[in-house]
Each structure stands twice: as structure tokens, then as C-alpha cells.
Amino acid sequence: MGFSAEFSRKMAEKGWLGLSIEKQYGGQEAGFFRRYVIVEELLAAGAPVSAHWIADRQSGPLIQRYGSEEQKQRYLPGICAGQSFFCIGMSEPNAGSDLASVRSRAEKTVGGWLLNGQKIWTTNATRSHYMIALVRTSGSAADRHQGLSQFVIDLSAPGVEIREIKDLNGDAHFSEVFFKDVFLPDDTLIGDEGAGWEQVTAELAFERSGPERILSSIVVLEGWLNWLRATPQSHDEKLGRAIAHLATLRELSISVTARLAAGESPIVQAAIVKDLGTSFEQELPVMIADALTADPRLQPPRSLMETTVFVAGAAPSYSLRGGTREILRGMIARGLGLR
Numbered sequence: 001m002g003f004s005a006e007f008s009r010k011m012a013e014k015g016w017l018g019l020s021i022e023k024q025y026g027g028q029e030a031g032f033f034r035r036y037v038i039v040e041e042l043l044a045a046g047a048p049v050s051a052h053w054i055a056d057r058q059s060g061p062l063i064q065r066y067g068s069e070e071q072k073q074r075y076l077p078g079i080c081a082g083q084s085f086f087c088i089g090m091s092e093p094n095a096g097s098d099l100a101s102v103r104s105r106a107e108k109t110v111g112g113w114l115l116n117g118q119k120i121w122t123t124n125a126t127r128s129h130y131m132i133a134l135v136r137t138s139g140s141a142a143d144r145h146q147g148l149s150q151f152v153i154d155l156s157a158p159g160v161e162i163r164e165i166k167d168l169n170g171d172a173h174f175s176e177v178f179f180k181d182v183f184l185p186d187d188t189l190i191g192d193e194g195a196g197w198e199q200v201t202a203e204l205a206f207e208r209s210g211p212e213r214i215l216s217s218i219v220v221l222e223g224w225l226n227w228l229r230a231t232p233q234s235h236d237e238k239l240g241r242a243i244a245h246l247a248t249l250r251e252l253s254i255s256v257t258a259r260l261a262a263g264e265s266p267i268v269q270a271a272i273v274k275d276l277g278t279s280f281e282q283e284l285p286v287m288i289a290d291a292l293t294a295d296p297r298l299q300p301p302r303s304l305m306e307t308t309v310f311v312a313g314a315a316p317s318y319s320l321r322g323g324t325r326e327i328l329r330g331m332i333a334r335g336l337g338l339r
């Protein structure tokens with residue numbers, strides 16, 4: 001969650017951003033697996049990856065896949081240079097799990113579209129340059145998957161207002177974003193008008209299966225391991241279970257990455273990784289807190305206790321962001337032919 005524009009720029013200088021983007025747009029054309037390896041190392045180290053995170057993970061690949069030639073040239077070099085930061089404008093006050101009922105609406109006007117509406121829970125909205133938003137361009141909310149489109153919104157445009165929301169830990173990393181007659185030029189529509197649902201569904205496969213869906217609590221596991229190494233106490237069984245669980249999840253996540261690398265949209269498989277992975281991420285701080293407090297004679301380091309408390313405070317959000325547990329399980333059931 002740490003945000004550092006400077007860190008992101010240095011990542012780009014090393015050639016560690018835009019790994020799946022073509023070279024002609026400033027990328028590395030190195031593929032999804034190289035990104036996987038780099039991301040794992042960054043998360044394990046607790047690196048401040050938040051500034052470039054969404055652009056690098058999903059906005060860039062989305063623009064590469066669905067954007068026009070002109071859009072690729074306009075947006076991708078800045079993403080690969082760690083200079084253009086993006087946020088995701090999907091959720092609205094009454095359209096979270098039920099994303100197809102979004103009400104923000106873009107009406108056609110001369111040379112573009114006029115957008116009115118509201119997004120919510122937009123991570124990094126205050127610090128991003130652009131939002132890729134899912135909005136309605138025809139029909140009504142009752143038309144569900146029909147009539148939705150995606151736009152790249154310049155967040156400095158007149159009519160955009162952003163208000164921060166504080167989370168359980170007191171941090172304000174997400175916001176409400178309001179649109180009042182925001183003019184979106186024609187060339188900010190991504191892909192085809194009305195194809196927004198298909199595009200957003202493909203985008204969610206990138207969002208749901210990566211190492212960040214199993215490693216959000218890894219810093220606590222590392223801290224616990226270090227402490228165990230330095231003390232004679234043994235928690236082998238719990239530790240062994242956690243590591244074995246993590247190794248299995250990693251194999252699952254890697255196999256979904258292989259599907260993405262092959263150009264597929266492994267939506268159900270990605271939902272399985274996210275459901276199992278976030279359950280693990282949520283269990284870890286609870287299990288470690290129990291272990292740290294099991295014996296009153298033990299004196300774990302204060303920093304480890306503080307990190308555990310922080311991660312325990314953030315953990316409830318893991319199974320909400322990117323789609324809730326109940327919604328993912330519904331998708332999995334459907335994918336298995338059970339609904």
C-alpha cells in the first residue's frame with residue numbers, strides 16, 4: 001500500500017515496469033512471468049509499489065489489448081516510465097458486487113461525451129492522473145451488461161471532484177469521485193462502445209490471480225519467522241502448515257498466470273485463486289497473533305506486534321477489494337456448472 005512516485009520511477013529505470021507491454025510503447029515485452037517474479041520480491045520486501053501498481057497490473061495491459069493505436073501511443077509510454085498513475089472506476093454506491101447496475105452515465109455530445117455520476121472506494125484516486133471507468137452509454141441500469149463502456153478519464157478535468165475516505169487503520173487510500181458534466185473527448189473511449197462489460201470482466205482476471213492475492217500478509221510471516229529463528233520456542237506445526245499452504249497457493253496462482261500469458265481470460269480460475277488466497281491472507285495475522293500471545297513469558301519484538309495489529313486491521317478488506325468472497329464463490333459454482 002506504500003505510495004512512492006520516486007520508487008516507481010526507479011523501478012521503470014531498471015526496466016521493471018511494463019513487462020508485458022510491447023517495446024514500441026516503452027515496455028519490456030518480457031511477459032507475465034517476469035512480472036510475477038519481480039512482484040513477488042517486491043511484496044515480500046514490503047516495497048512501496050502502490051503508485052504504479054494499478055497501471056502496471058491492469059490499465060496498461062487493458063489499453064494494449066483494447067485501445068486504439070493512438071491511445072497506446074498516448075498512455076503506455078507514461079505507464080512504462082512509472083510516470084502515469086491510474087485508478088479503477090468500477091464500484092458505485094449501489095453497484096459494488098452488482099457491478100452491472102452502474103448508473104454513472106456518459107451522454108453523446110459534439111466531439112465526445114458528457115459524464116455525470118459517482119464512483120466510490122477508488123484506490124489512489126487523489127494521487128492518480130487517470131481513471132479507467134466503467135459507465136453507462138446507453139439504456140438503463142435494468143439493461144445490465146448491455147450499454148456499458150470504458151473511458152480513460154483525466155482526473156484533472158473540470159467537473160471531477162474527489163473526496164477521501166478513511167479506512168479502519170485511519171489511512172485514506174481510497175476516495176469517492178464525483179463527475180458533473182465532465183467532457184470526455186471521443187478518443188478517450190476504450191474499445192467499442194457497449195463492450196465495456198466484456199472488457200471489464202477480462203480486466204478482473206488480471207486483478208484476481210496475482211501474487212498480491214496470496215502475499216498481502218507475508219510481511220508478518222517473515223517477521224514471525226525471523227523471531228522464531230532468534231528464539232528457542234518452536235511453532236513448527238503451525239509454521240509448516242502456513243508454508244505448505246502458501247506453496248500450494250503459489251502453484252495455483254502461477255498456473256493462472258500461464259493462462260493469462262497464453263492470451264486466455266481464466267475468469268473462474270482467477271476467482272478460485274482470489275477466494276483461497278485471501279482466506280489464507282486473513283488467517284495468517286490471526287494465527288500469528290495467537291502464537292505471539294500464547295505464552296505470557298515470551299516477549300515478541302514491539303515492531304512485530306505493531307505490524308501484526310496493522311495487518312489484522314487491513315485484512316478484512318482483502319476479501320472485499322476485487323470482488324467479495326460470496327460473489328467469487330457464486331462465479332466458481334457457475335463455472336463448475338452448479339448454478
Ligand SMILES: Cc1cc2nc3c(=O)[nH]c(=O)nc-3n(C[C@H](O)[C@H](O)[C@H](O)COP(=O)(O)OP(=O)(O)OC[C@H]3O[C@@H](n4cnc5c(N)ncnc54)[C@H](O)[C@@H]3O)c2cc1C
Binds near residue numbers: 091
Ligand atoms: C481496500 C479496498 C479497495 C478498493 N478499491 C477499489 C477500486 O480501486 N476501484 C473500485 O471500483 N472499487 C474498489 N473497491 C470496492 C470493491 O470492489 C467493493 O467493495 C466490492 O466489490 C463489494 O461491493 P460493495 O462494497 O458495494 O458491497 P455490496 O455489494 O453491497 O456487498 C455487501 C455484502 O453482501 C454480499 N453480497 C452482495 N451480493 C450478493 C449476492 N448476490 N449473493 C451473496 N452475497 C452477496 C457481499 O458479498 C458483501 O458481503 C475497493 C474495496 C476495498 C475494500
